[in-house]
Amino acid sequence: MEDWKEFSGNTVEEALEAALAELATTSDKVVYEVVEEASTGFLGFGKKPAVIRVQKKAVNPEEIVKTFILNVLGAMEVEATVDVVNNEETETLEVQIVGDDMGILIGKRGQTLDSLQYLASLAVTKETGKYVKVKLDTENYRERRKETLENLAKNIATKVKKFRKQVALEPMNPYERRIIHSALQNDKYVETFSEGEEPFRKVIIAPKKGVVYEDRRRGNGRYGNKRFDSGRNNKKVSSSREFHKRYGADTKDYSTDYKKDYADYLESKAAAKAAAEAQAKAEASKE
DSSP states (O other), rough: OOOOEEESSSSSHHHHHHHHHHTOGGGEEEEEEEEEEEEEEEETTTOOEEEEEEEEOOOHHHHHHHHHHHHHHHHTHHHHHHHHEEEETTTEEEEEEEEETTTHHGGGGHHHHHHHHHHHHHHHHHHHHOOOOOOOHHHHTTHHHHHHHHHHHHHHHHHHHHTTOEEEOOOOOOHHHHHHHHHHHOOOOEEEEEOOOSSOOOOEEEOOOOOEEEEEOOOTTEEEEOOOOOOOGOBBOHHHHHHHHHOOOOOOOHHHHHHHHHHHHHHHHHHHHHHHHHHHHHHHHHH
């Protein structure tokens, strides 16, 4: 909680107005005490201003985030519960939203979830007066998305090494780009870097310059060395149509991969729910 500060004015009301202006807040978010009432004196002599002590109310970041998200969910007519944990080690408010059919909250490639996370961080930062990091998740989406992107990175890296051509992935946010970079940071044959401006910034996976590849020659089982050429043979593959044309129609992109992953998750969730209902029915029949 902040320290008390003194403010003065011709009246208590004027002193409070001065305090709210300096603290950039509203009257419902402060407490104050009157130190001295204003005095008009006698014939203009001995006039004294009103003096008050003001302090901002203590704020609870967890409650601010929870209330904000519940209000948004209410406006979306989404029924869910919200659990907030303050992870002091990472200085992050970790928020879990639990409910049925959370796909609408996740959105395409997590865009809706990311937007809500950003707004929640702004809301709590505004109330506390300092930046607060918020991590929003539902149905274990963040971990499943991480696994999907790591698989994507490895699959594309295999294609890059095979065809000696760099590949541009679809635009991603900074968090997802870091996952790609991290997944391939120890690969001695490829390198990753980002290009473009937000929100269209994307990761490029390219053959590492100067690395010598070993190629198996057809028919005689011998190996020959081939060095990556960073010139015309390193033309960027920027469109999904060109990518599929070069590498085959069965090539995975991460949006398709995630759809399958999410479908599997929903099926397992439904199976677990059905099993629990069957067990409950069986136990009820024994009574």
